[in-house]
Amino acid sequence: xxxxxxxxxxxxxxxxxxxxxxxxxxxxxxxxxxxxxxxxxxxxxxxxxxxxxxxxxxxxxxxxxxxxxxxxxxxxxxxxxxxxxxxxxxxxxxxxxxxxxxxxxxxxxxxxxxxxxxxxxxxxxxxxxxxxxxxxxxxxxxxx
Numbered sequence: 001x002x003x004x005x006x007x008x009x010x011x012x013x014x015x016x017x018x019x020x021x022x023x024x025x026x027x028x029x030x031x032x033x034x035x036x037x038x039x040x041x042x043x044x045x046x047x048x049x050x051x052x053x054x055x056x057x058x059x060x061x062x063x064x065x066x067x068x069x070x071x072x073x074x075x076x077x078x079x080x081x082x083x084x085x086x087x088x089x090x091x092x093x094x095x096x097x098x099x100x101x102x103x104x105x106x107x108x109x110x111x112x113x114x115x116x117x118x119x120x121x122x123x124x125x126x127x128x129x130x131x132x133x134x135x136x137x138x139x140x141x142x143x144x
Contacts, residue, residue: 024097027085027086027089027094029089030090030091034090035047036076037060037086037090039113041112042110042111042112042115044060044083044086044087060074061074061083062075070109071083071108084103084108084111085101087116088101088113095118098120099119099120100119100120100121101118102119103116
């Protein structure tokens with residue numbers, strides 16, 4: 001039994017069914033991103049007045065694989081941010097902590113503003129591509 005003065009008394013023991021969500025990364029505001037990037041047809045380009053002249057006007061970011069999906073990320077101040085979130089912030093402002101940005105057509109590299117929408121985490125998880133292994137019905141939540 002763990003006592004009050006025991007060295008392990010500060011450890012929080014969670015049930016295996018309880019999941020703790022990590023705090024989401026803080027994103028700067030739209031004015032910050034607009035001062036660094038220019039948006040054109042789903043792409044971010046380094047601002048023409050970029051402090052590194054060799055980057056001015058060039059496509060920003062890299063492609064990062066996340067599981068079965070690929071997303072573009074841009075680096076600002078040594079921190080990587082998802083390009084689709086930056087584009088949403090540049091057009092619409094910040095996203096609440098309980099919401100995420102979803103690609104309507106499911107393509108993580110298609111960051112046109114008309115292809116992005118704000119949805120709950122639950123709704124976004126329903127859009128995930130599912131494996132055919134172990135899924136007899138092919139429907140969410142249906143098992144037998």
